[in-house]
Amino acid sequence: MVDTETQRTGQQTGAAIEIDGLTKRFGEHVAVDNLTFSVPIGSVFGFLGPNGSGKTTTIGMVLGLIPPSSGTARILGNDVRTDLPDVLERVGAMVERPAFYPYLSGRMNLQIFARQIGRDDQERVSELLDLTGMSERADAKFGGYSTGMKQRIGIAAALLDDPDVIILDEPTSGLDPAGQREVRALVRRLADAGHTVFLSSHILGEIQDVCTHIAIINRGKLVAAGRMDEILEASNELVIDIDRPEDAGSLLSSVDTVEDVHLENGRVVIEVPLEHAAEINARLVQSGFAVSQLRHRERDLEDRFLELTDQHTRSELENG
Numbered sequence: 001m002v003d004t005e006t007q008r009t010g011q012q013t014g015a016a017i018e019i020d021g022l023t024k025r026f027g028e029h030v031a032v033d034n035l036t037f038s039v040p041i042g043s044v045f046g047f048l049g050p051n052g053s054g055k056t057t058t059i060g061m062v063l064g065l066i067p068p069s070s071g072t073a074r075i076l077g078n079d080v081r082t083d084l085p086d087v088l089e090r091v092g093a094m095v096e097r098p099a100f101y102p103y104l105s106g107r108m109n110l111q112i113f114a115r116q117i118g119r120d121d122q123e124r125v126s127e128l129l130d131l132t133g134m135s136e137r138a139d140a141k142f143g144g145y146s147t148g149m150k151q152r153i154g155i156a157a158a159l160l161d162d163p164d165v166i167i168l169d170e171p172t173s174g175l176d177p178a179g180q181r182e183v184r185a186l187v188r189r190l191a192d193a194g195h196t197v198f199l200s201s202h203i204l205g206e207i208q209d210v211c212t213h214i215a216i217i218n219r220g221k222l223v224a225a226g227r228m229d230e231i232l233e234a235s236n237e238l239v240i241d242i243d244r245p246e247d248a249g250s251l252l253s254s255v256d257t258v259e260d261v262h263l264e265n266g267r268v269v270i271e272v273p274l275e276h277a278a279e280i281n282a283r284l285v286q287s288g289f290a291v292s293q294l295r296h297r298e299r300d301l302e303d304r305f306l307e308l309t310d311q312h313t314r315s316e317l318e319n320g
């Protein structure tokens with residue numbers, strides 16, 4: 001069965017963006033290193049990575065602004081390098097803080113922008129001012145807007161041509177918590193309206209809050225990609241409240257399925273496949289320990305992100 005989204009885009013793959021072996025070298029420095037992942041149609045996709053990890057460079061390649069050293073990027077099936085005009089028709093982007101005229105209103109700026117892309121449509125501009133929550137201040141000078149308002153005008157500009165795919169590079173950077181919340185709400189509205197949204201960030205909380213899928217990169221390399229719930233669930237850590245934690249720890253160290261045993265604030269923390277939890281509990285009780293609690297470590301994305309990027313950095317250093 002072909003769903004309506006697939007019909008709309010004419011794609012069989014279900015991918016809004018497909019990145020395959022994408023690499024960018026600046027001289028000796030490999031800024032983006034053989035990245036491969038895809039962004040499902042209809043997803044809100046978070047592209048996470050520490051400063052300098054290659055997010056903006058990747059987005060630049062996806063948008064045809066930066067030529068890759070090797071690899072390909074496709075948007076809705078079109079190769080960015082060979083079918084750029086088709087790509088640009090389907091995608092709207094806000095990469096850097098966009099340049100607008102400070103002495104003109106937000107509305108006027110958008111109208112000028114609209115004319116430039118051949119879409120002289122005042123109604124569309126009003127609609128977007130509504131969508132971005134800027135209607136009330138639309139006729140005030142752009143230069144007088146707060147950072148968050150400027151950002152929202154930038155997003156409105158990216159939406160002018162009603163793109164299927166929206167790419168936002170750090171849309172909440174420089175915003176206060178209220179501004180960040182507004183942008184998140186806007187991203188949700190865009191997703192509800194059927195757009196695929198790809199946004200980069202190093203602010204984990206907001207990605208966790210709003211995204212259905214993520215890719216995590218570190219030093220230009222992919223660390224993890226997939227559905228948010230799957231990436232968060234990948235924890236094997238069991239936290240055990242128990243009497244005589246040191247003795248319990250040494251008992252558990254001898255169990256085959258248990259990978260790592262350490263103590264944290266008087267609790268035993270072990271790494272073990274989740275399905276072995278009951279067996280571990282039975283083993284402890286049989287050996288005369290009083291187990292008062294045994295639970296999986298709740299993960300939030302921040303823990304997971306730091307853990308994955310730390311692991312990745314360590315193995316990179318070890319392997320040279």
Ligand SMILES: Nc1ncnc2c1ncn2[C@@H]1O[C@H](COP(=O)(O)OP(=O)(O)OP(=O)(O)O)[C@@H](O)[C@H]1O
Nearest residue numbers: 026029031049050051052053054055056057058202
């Ligand atoms: N034009 C360029 N010439 C040389 N090196 C570059 C160039 N553009 C980016 N780099 C380097 O490539 C790496 C990745 O940069 P990039 O801007 O893509 O990272 P980022 O993840 O977007 O970082 P941030 O979170 O700070 O925005 C960095 O080490 C950067 O210094």
Ligand SMILES: [Mg+2]
Nearest residue numbers: 055056057169
């Ligand atoms: Mg960047």
